[in-house]
Amino acid sequence: MKAGLLQVVYSPVLQARKNTGLSQSQFAALLGVSVRTLLAWEQGRKQPSGAALTLLAIARSNPAALLAVAAAAAAAK
Template sequence: MSDASLEKWESSRDVAAEIEQSVKEILAESGAAVAISPVVEVRVKSGLSQSQFAALLGVSVRTLQEWEQGRRQPSGAAKTLIDIAQKRPEVLAELAA
């Protein structure tokens, strides 16, 4: 395969969709369910990146990642803001704008 044809093939791929499809196939075969952190759900619903979401909550990206991976739990004001965002995800999007 030439460099040009390889480049054309790579640019036509949707790698994210391919990975998502692969994960779905693996899970379908194993019958395993994947639990998604409520913090991830809230962030995704708000349409914000990790860095944007962390900034609005006043925490580091690393702290947010710890919450999303279930290694730590938010407490205090951050927990309250996440609860509000869960009920009204558009609020955080408005604040980020």
């Protein structure tokens, strides 16, 4: 690697959370998982599965849609 050239690689989970602009605790609550689980996903120690993968894909491609659905669900409570 040449001096001065550094490339930071984000995990897809971290990228999804950053796209939403939410904190770790807010994003974990949105996904229905613990902050500890979210941290493990972001650090690559564990991999999400099932519905979490779908929600993460939506958060990466269309974070506004995920946030809108979450807001509607919270308003319905």
